[in-house]
Amino acid sequence: MARNTYEVDEELETGFDIEKLKRISIYLKPYKKTIFWILFLMATSSIATMFIPIIFMEAMNSAIPQKDMSQIVRLGIDILAISIYVSIVLKIRSRVMTKMGQNIIYEIRKDIFTHIQNLPFSYFDSRPHGKIQVRVVNYVNNLSDLLSTGLVNVLTEAGSIVFIVCFMLYIDVKFTIISMIGLPVLIFIICIINSKQRKAWQKASNKQSNLNAYISESINGIRITQSFVREEENMKIFNRLSGNYRDSWMQAVKYNFLLGPIVENISAFSTSFIYVLSVYLIINDKTMLTAGAIVAFTSYIGRFWAPINTIVSFYNTILTSLSYLERIFETIDEPIEIKDKEDAKDMPKIDGNVVFDKVCFSYEEGAYVLKDISFEVKSGQSFAIVGPTGAGKTTIVNLLSRFYNINSGHIYIDGIDIENVTIKSLRKQMGVMMQESFIFSGTIMDNIRYGNKDATDEEVIRASKTVCAHDFIMQMENGYNTVVKERGAGLSTGQKQLISFARALLANPKILILDEATSSIDTETEIALQEGLKKLLQNRTSFIIAHRLSTIKNSDCILYVDKGQIVEKGSHNELIAKKGAYYKLYMSQYEFLK
Numbered sequence: 001m002a003r004n005t006y007e008v009d010e011e012l013e014t015g016f017d018i019e020k021l022k023r024i025s026i027y028l029k030p031y032k033k034t035i036f037w038i039l040f041l042m043a044t045s046s047i048a049t050m051f052i053p054i055i056f057m058e059a060m061n062s063a064i065p066q067k068d069m070s071q072i073v074r075l076g077i078d079i080l081a082i083s084i085y086v087s088i089v090l091k092i093r094s095r096v097m098t099k100m101g102q103n104i105i106y107e108i109r110k111d112i113f114t115h116i117q118n119l120p121f122s123y124f125d126s127r128p129h130g131k132i133q134v135r136v137v138n139y140v141n142n143l144s145d146l147l148s149t150g151l152v153n154v155l156t157e158a159g160s161i162v163f164i165v166c167f168m169l170y171i172d173v174k175f176t177i178i179s180m181i182g183l184p185v186l187i188f189i190i191c192i193i194n195s196k197q198r199k200a201w202q203k204a205s206n207k208q209s210n211l212n213a214y215i216s217e218s219i220n221g222i223r224i225t226q227s228f229v230r231e232e233e234n235m236k237i238f239n240r241l242s243g244n245y246r247d248s249w250m251q252a253v254k255y256n257f258l259l260g261p262i263v264e265n266i267s268a269f270s271t272s273f274i275y276v277l278s279v280y281l282i283i284n285d286k287t288m289l290t291a292g293a294i295v296a297f298t299s300y301i302g303r304f305w306a307p308i309n310t311i312v313s314f315y316n317t318i319l320t321s322l323s324y325l326e327r328i329f330e331t332i333d334e335p336i337e338i339k340d341k342e343d344a345k346d347m348p349k350i351d352g353n354v355v356f357d358k359v360c361f362s363y364e365e366g367a368y369v370l371k372d373i374s375f376e377v378k379s380g381q382s383f384a385i386v387g388p389t390g391a392g393k394t395t396i397v398n399l400l401s402r403f404y405n406i407n408s409g410h411i412y413i414d415g416i417d418i419e420n421v422t423i424k425s426l427r428k429q430m431g432v433m434m435q436e437s438f439i440f441s442g443t444i445m446d447n448i449r450y451g452n453k454d455a456t457d458e459e460v461i462r463a464s465k466t467v468c469a470h471d472f473i474m475q476m477e478n479g480y481n482t483v484v485k486e487r488g489a490g491l492s493t494g495q496k497q498l499i500s501f502a503r504a505l506l507a508n509p510k511i512l513i514l515d516e517a518t519s520s521i522d523t524e525t526e527i528a529l530q531e532g533l534k535k536l537l538q539n540r541t542s543f544i545i546a547h548r549l550s551t552i553k554n555s556d557c558i559l560y561v562d563k564g565q566i567v568e569k570g571s572h573n574e575l576i577a578k579k580g581a582y583y584k585l586y587m588s589q590y591e592f593l594k
Contacts, residue, residue: 006477007152018349022494023329024146024147024325027104027107027108027147028104031100031104034100035100038092038093038096038097039155039156039159040088040277041089041092041093042093042156042159043156043159044085044089045085045086045089045090046156046159046160046163047163048082048085048086049082049086049303050160050163050164050167050300050303051078051082052079052082052299053078053297053299053300053303054166054167055078055094056299057074057495058075059071059072063075065120075300100147100423101144101147102144104147105140105141105143105144105147108140108143108328109136109137109140110338111332112135112136112140112232112331112332113136115332115334115336116132116136116329116331118338118339119334119336119338120336120337120338120403120404120405121398121403121404122337122363122404123334123519125363128213128216128217129213129216130209130212130213130214130215130216130217131209131210131212131213133212133216134208134209134212134213135327135331138208138212138326139205139327139328140324140328142321142324143321143324143325143328146318146321148313153200154310154311157307157308157310157311158307158311160303161304161307161308162309162527164300164303164304165304165306167229167300168297168300168301168303168304171297171300172297175274175277175278175297177276178273178274179270179273179297179301179304180306181270181273182266182267182269182270185266186262186263186266186308186312189259189262190259190312193255193258193259196255197252197255197256198322200248200251200252200254200255201252201322202326203248203251203252204245204248204249204251204252205246205324206248207241207244207247207248207249208245208249209327210241210245211238211242211244211245212237214237214460215238218234218238222342228530229340242424259312260309260312263305263308263309263312264305264309265460266305266532267301267304267305267306267308267309270301270305271298271301274297274298274301275298276339278297278298284508333542336402337405338404338405338423338447339423340353340422340423341419341420343420344420344422345420345421345422346419346422346423346425347413347418347421347425347426347429349429349510350412350413350414350429350510350511351379351510352377352378352379352380352413352414352511352540352541353377353378353412353413353414353541354376354377354383354400354412354413354414354509354511354541355375355376355377355410355411355412355413355415356373356374356375356376356396356409356411357374357411357412357582358372358373358408358409358410359372359373359374359399359406359407359408359410359411360372360373360375360406360407360408360409361395361399361404361406361407362407363404366435368407369392369395369564370392370395370396370399370564370565371564371565372409372565373392373396373565373566374409374566375559375566375569377409377541377543377557378541379541380538380539380540380541381467381541381542381556381557382537382542382544382552382554382555382556382557383541383542383543383544383555383556383557383558383559384543384544384545384546384552384555384558385397385543385544385545385557385558385561386545386546386547386549386552386558386559386560386561386582386585387559387560387561387562387567387581388562391561391562391563391564392561392563392564393515393561394434394515394545396543396561397432397513397515397543397545399411400418400430400511400513400543401426401427401430401432401513402418402419402423402426402427405419409441413426413511428509429509429510429511430507430509430511430512430513431451431504431507431508431509431511431512431513432504432515433497433501433503433504433513433514433515434500434515437493437496437497437499437500438488438500439484439488439490439496439499439500440486441483441484441485441486442483442484443478443481443482443483443484444473444476444479444480444482444484444499445457445480445481447484447499447503448463448464448480448499448502448503448506449458449503449506450503450505451487451503451504451506451507452506452508455506457480458504459506460480460506461480463487463502463505463506464480464502466502466503466505467498467499467501467502468498469495469498469499469502472495473499474497501514508539509540510541511540511541511542511543512537512540512541512542512543513542513543514542514543514544514545514546515545516545516546516547549585549586552572553572554572555571555572556571557569557570557571558570558571558572558575558582560575560580560581560582560585562581567581568580568581568582569578
């Protein structure tokens with residue numbers, strides 16, 4: 001049994017490459033000076049704290065035995081001064097690095113969103129939108145710890161380890177070497193759990209993506225869910241996906257929590273071993289170390305393992321972040337198939353002559369949706385495209401707007417191959433109303449002005465009157481300033497179509513594409529709308545897709561498309577006279593209406 005797309009784990013198209021982690025440096029580059037100064041402050045702070053055990057050693061070896069209160073006070077002031085300096089540096093680091101990290105996250109999110117906006121329709125057709133959304137929001141947010149504190153911390157702690165080892169060597173070389181016996185054990189353990197930990201976090205990110213996709217789909221389809229009383233069944237699916245995410249996350253976190261206690265145990269073992277060894281050597285008069293030196297040395301051992309613990313935690317953060325970075329950069333690296341050629345020029349002002357020359361197209365390799373489509377539309381003509389569902393009608397107008405690349409053939413506008421001009425200059429001169437009347441959250445005025453932000457209020461109202469939207473808009477509480485919710489909640493399907501119609505008209509395009517523009521409009525409104533359309537379509541090249549044939553009877557030319565090919569072509573009267581496929585379709589609707 002086939003699984004829904006939200007239950008299918010995403011497979012990375014490429015394995016992990018360390019270069020993907022290095023790409024973070026691109027975002028860090030503008031902050032080089034900031035990072036340098038923070039590292040400098042942290043280094044001085046780290047060096048300062050290294051003197052605290054030395055101060056304690058001096059106190060135990062000299063000040064306390066000699067009961068020198070002035071020296072004890074001086075040493076106490078030194079420790080206090082170091083503590084205050086460290087606190088100030090930590091506060092500065094926290095503020096600066098948090099701000100820098102959030103700025104970088106902003107840049108990454110901007111890059112991925114910008115890239116997504118340029119991806120072809122085929123990218124969105126092939127995956128749930130929730131799985132795309134989770135990459136832009138959740139995955140980028142999860143990089144916060146890595147960018148805000150992680151990178152600086154690991155560099156600082158690496159430097160601290162060097163300083164600590166130098167101070168330990170200063171006290172006693174042999175003890176320093178002995179205290180390192182736990183390092184090989186730690187490295188061995190990390191090597192064992194490394195691959196398992198990374199795979200666990202990849203799985204967790206997959207399950208999070210699946211859950212997000214289902215939640216997004218469920219919210220969008222909530223009306224259907226409630227209409228068919230599917231709440232309990234959907235809850236079962238949600239619980240299963242949520243449980244899968246919980247289990248995978250717990251498994252991944254288990255590996256993260258393993259390393260912390262392991263480091264703590266190795267640290268405790270090393271410190272205890274040094275204490276036992278020191279006492280043994282002192283009892284047997286085999287060492288020249290003083291009690292103060294031993295206390296200082298064991299203090300350094302604790303300090304030695306503290307930064308290692310921090311680095312191990314950072315290592316966990318890296319492995320966690322890698323699972324997100326892989327998805328983020330995979331999206332950013334997704335090829336933009338519909339793009340301008342290197343030598344592409346802006347489309348000059350369109351007159352409106354359109355030619356399809358032996359155009360072939362397939363969404364999937366070998367399964368052609370259009371086969372050798374050829375026709376010509378003169379400037380100012382209205383061109384209707386009809387045919388059964390799935391015949392390729394919408395595909396034809398999508399190719400004209402370059403939403404997809406054709407497999408073979410050419411499409412010309414005013415004798416210019418549309419593949420040789422910039423996409424932006426082409427689409428700005430075309431008005432498109434698609435099958436789905438998508439309404440954005442915001443005012444009705446903003447929605448109509450969406451394709452022409454420079455339009456005046458008067459122009460918006462004029463366009464609305466032309467498509468018979470003005471009356472119902474004025475009946476609303478705040479007229480054109482009425483705020484509509486996401487996807488036009490609260491508006492009828494017909495009202496959404498009229499607003500979308502006004503939006504397409506306001507763009508003042510030379511080529512107008514109406515894809516089922518009147519499918520949800522009542523008959524009375526449609527009759528009134530036809531009068532406005534007559535004025536609108538004058539001096540414009542228009543492509544009208546309609547199942548309701550009454551809306552296209554007056555078109556200059558009608559294409560009947562079936563199975564990706566042009567079956568008939570001509571005016572309404574010509575096709576009726578032929579008594580072919582169009583005639584049968586028209587008569588079936590006529591009989592139905594009777």
